[in-house]
Each structure stands twice: as structure tokens, then as C-alpha cells.
Amino acid sequence: MITKSIPNLFTLGNLSLGMIAILLASEDQYTLAAFMVVIAMLLDGLDGRIARALNAQSEFGKELDSLSDIVSFGAAPAYLMYTVSFQVAPVAIAWIVTSLFPICGALRLARFNVKPGIPGYFTGLPIPAAGGVLALLSLFNKDISAPFMMVATLLLSYLMISSLKYPNFKKVGIPKKAVWIAPLVVLFSIALAFLFSEQLSMFVFIPLVLYAVYGMSHSVQRYIQRRRNRNKSQEDETSHRY
Numbered sequence: 001m002i003t004k005s006i007p008n009l010f011t012l013g014n015l016s017l018g019m020i021a022i023l024l025a026s027e028d029q030y031t032l033a034a035f036m037v038v039i040a041m042l043l044d045g046l047d048g049r050i051a052r053a054l055n056a057q058s059e060f061g062k063e064l065d066s067l068s069d070i071v072s073f074g075a076a077p078a079y080l081m082y083t084v085s086f087q088v089a090p091v092a093i094a095w096i097v098t099s100l101f102p103i104c105g106a107l108r109l110a111r112f113n114v115k116p117g118i119p120g121y122f123t124g125l126p127i128p129a130a131g132g133v134l135a136l137l138s139l140f141n142k143d144i145s146a147p148f149m150m151v152a153t154l155l156l157s158y159l160m161i162s163s164l165k166y167p168n169f170k171k172v173g174i175p176k177k178a179v180w181i182a183p184l185v186v187l188f189s190i191a192l193a194f195l196f197s198e199q200l201s202m203f204v205f206i207p208l209v210l211y212a213v214y215g216m217s218h219s220v221q222r223y224i225q226r227r228r229n230r231n232k233s234q235e236d237e238t239s240h241r242y
Helices: 002-026 030-053 059-084 091-114 127-140 146-161 181-241
Strands: 121-123 165-167
Touching: 002 030, 002 059, 030 059, 030 127, 030 181, 059 091, 059 127, 059 146, 091 121, 091 127, 091 146, 127 146, 127 181, 146 181, 165 181
Parallel strands: none
Antiparallel strands: 121 165
16 A cells, blocks of 8 residues: 555645745745745656556646646746746736636647657647746846747647657656655755755756657658658659649
8 A cells, every 4th residue: 555655745845836836936035946846746746657666647647737737837837937027017918818828738738648659659748848938038138038938839729739759758657666865855955045045947948848849840841751752742743744
């Protein structure tokens, strides 16, 4: 019974960090709030792997994971971005843009839970990645204007509900004997966040942005390839006629 509960403890840790991120943002601790979201991403990546390693997968855990993700990677990053950047915009626009992000995240999670995807790929940008990008992007609010931040938020919202394909790394598991190391990794990450939060922001931000951009670039490449194939087939048909 205890073994079956271990993955859910990591999921609840993810949820707790999301709530802590919201509380920190309300206290103007924006950098720490962003890194609580990032550490929540780590917990979100570990809970499923630990469940598979311990053979403790369940529908309860799956639903709990989705509900936690809405808070940690939907509401928390959106609120963080609102507090640091959107308050200078008209209230109605700021509220709409802020609300759209967790709404699209919830739609993305609902689709993931009921619709089978392509093996090895996610359909749409996963909400943890979108939330991580938005949370860390908020740290650059002094260098980036509010309108750009809103466009970025809307773009991330769209990517979550889009049909773009993103690589799925969740199948990369961890050995059962290594499960006990997971709490140490989390504690070490929290310590790094407190000690070197500003230095780590760019280090974590760049890979997340590259992952988010991957789906768009891959889609453009496929579109160009389809156009080339179509043009080539049309040329072949024309050459056969004459």
C-alpha cells in the first residue's frame, strides 16, 4: 500500500510547489516562484517514472497528475506573468490573456487523457513545458514589453491545443533500485534554486524554448516537404503528357 502511494506523493509535491509559486509571486518573490514551477516540472517527470518502476500505475494517479498540472503549470505561471507584466495593460485584456493560458492547458490535458496519441510523440506542447517557458520568461519582464509577453502567452496557449508533434521522453524510465535517489535529486534541485536562482534561469530557459520551437519548425519542414513533393508530382505528370 505504501509503495503504491509513493508516486502520488511526488504528484502532490508537484501540486504543493505550484501553490507555493503562486504565494511567492503574491509576495513579489518572482525568481523563486518561477523556479518552484521548474522544480514542479522535475517532480512531474519523476512521478510517472517511479510509478512504472514500482508497478504502481493507476487511474487515480493519472487523474491526480492532470489536476496538479493545471495548478502548477497552468494557473501558477499565468498568475506569475500577470503580476510581473500584465498589470500595465488594460484590465480586460490582461485578464483574458491570463485566463486563456490555464484554459488551454486544461484542454490539452483533457485531450491527452482521452485521445491516444502517436507513439513516441505528444500532440500539442505539453503543459509542463509551456508552463516552464512562461514562468522563466516572466523573469525577463524588465527587458521585454508587456505586449510581447502577451503575444508569447497566447502563442504558448495555442501550441498546447495545436496538433503539432513533440517528442515524448516519458517512456525513458528509471531502474527500481534508483527510486530512492529521486528525493535527493529534488532536494538538491531546491537547494540550487535558492542558491543560484538567477544564474540558472537562462540555463533552464533555453532548452525549454528550443523544445517549444521544435514543434513549429518541424511542422514547417513537413509543409515545405509536402509542397516539394506536390510540385515534383505535378512536374512528372506534365512531362508524361508531353
